[in-house]
Amino acid sequence: MNGQTNCSSMGSSWKPAAITDTADQKWYKPIISLNADQSGNRDVYKAFRFSRGLLGAYFRFLASHEYRMLRKVEHLDFTPDQVRRPSDAAPTIHYRLIEGRPVKEIAAGKGVPDNFFSQLFTDVKTLHQHGVAHMDLGNSGNILVSGRGDPAIIDFGSAIPLSWLPTPLQGWACRKDILGVLKLWHRFDSESMPLFLVHYYQSNYRKNIYTPRRFLKALRRWVTGGADKEGLSGLTTVISVFFGLLVLVSFT
Ligand SMILES: Nc1ncnc2c1ncn2[C@@H]1O[C@H](COP(=O)(O)OP(=O)(O)OP(=O)(O)O)[C@@H](O)[C@H]1O
Numbered sequence: 539m540n541g542q543t544n545c546s547s548m549g550s551s552w553k554p555a556a557i558t559d560t561a562d563q564k565w566y567k568p569i570i571s572l573n574a575d576q577s578g579n580r581d582v583y584k585a586f587r588f589s590r591g592l593l594g595a596y597f598r599f600l601a602s603h604e605y606r607m608l609r610k611v612e613h614l615d616f617t618p619d620q621v622r623r624p625s626d627a628a629p630t631i632h633y634r635l636i637e638g639r640p641v642k643e644i645a646a647g648k649g650v651p652d653n654f655f656s657q658l659f660t661d662v663k664t665l666h667q668h669g670v671a672h673m674d675l676g677n678s679g680n681i682l683v684s685g686r687g688d689p690a691i692i693d694f695g696s697a698i699p700l701s702w703l704p705t706p707l708q709g710w711a712c713r714k715d716i717l718g719v720l721k722l723w724h725r726f727d728s729e730s731m732p733l734f735l736v737h738y739y740q741s742n743y744r745k746n747i748y749t750p751r752r753f754l755k756a757l758r759r760w761v762t763g764g765a766d767k768e769g770l771s772g773l774t775t776v777i778s779v780f781f782g783l784l785v786l787v788s789f790t
């Protein structure tokens with residue numbers, strides 16, 4: 539691990555190639571680029587588009603938050619290392635590329651390697667022991683299969699230090715991560731999933747509604763009469779989202 543590399547030394551060798559398709563991308567999403575330096579080391583460069591004004595301050599906060607989370611876990615085997623921030627004034631972070639493919643692609647092709655998800659399950663528990671909850675593990679884009687077939691976890695933008703949360707919410711955050719892993723395990727390699735975990739997943743997994751888009755969808759469904767079809771569940775969803783957000787905002 540070498541988290542102290544000075545990025546300004548990259549100078550003119552920095553030639554980012556976009557990984558994400560910037561034309562299609564939403565304005566608030568970061569642009570992910572790749573850089574290879576002269577020695578062939580490859581870095582990921584994650585940059586938000588705005589660095590000025592209120593939005594700039596917000597994106598700088600996001601970049602600095604992800605940087606801090608990654609610094610806490612970069613020494614682990616399954617996370618990006620050599621994490622850097624070129625400057626506090628820029629909403630960007632750099633870290634080492636993990637040579638591998640998203641789990642979704644591997645699952646759709648030859649299938650995930652043996653024991654991939656049990657290893658991921660163990661890795662997530664290790665992450666928690668190091669005091670960090672990832673909070674977006676159900677998103678298959680955040681799990682890579684490394685060249686050696688091991689799991690790697692990326693995208694610590696939503697991660698939170700467990701110490702920020704009161705004890706009951708710490709348990710909730712850890713369970714959310716575990717359920718994210720179980721969701722992917724069930725989707726991509728359900729045959730290798732132990733039965734007790736299948737049962738745990740089926741009785742505990744709830745679709746994540748704590749995002750503004752899903753919140754609005756739930757609200758619209760309820761206002762436009764979706765509640766008729768779904769009975770009380772639409773209303774319950776809206777109320778639970780409201781209180782969920784309230785709790786999150788109060789404690790973070
Ligand atoms: N260290 C890395 N090694 C390899 N690929 C990476 C790495 N970091 C990012 N990527 C690639 O870039 C993609 C987007 O990265 P990331 O998830 O960090 O960005 P994001 O904009 O927060 O994504 P989303 O909001 O869709 O979760 C990943 O799905 C992966 O394909």
Ligand SMILES: [Mg+2]
Nearest residue numbers: 677679680693
């Ligand atoms: Mg991601």
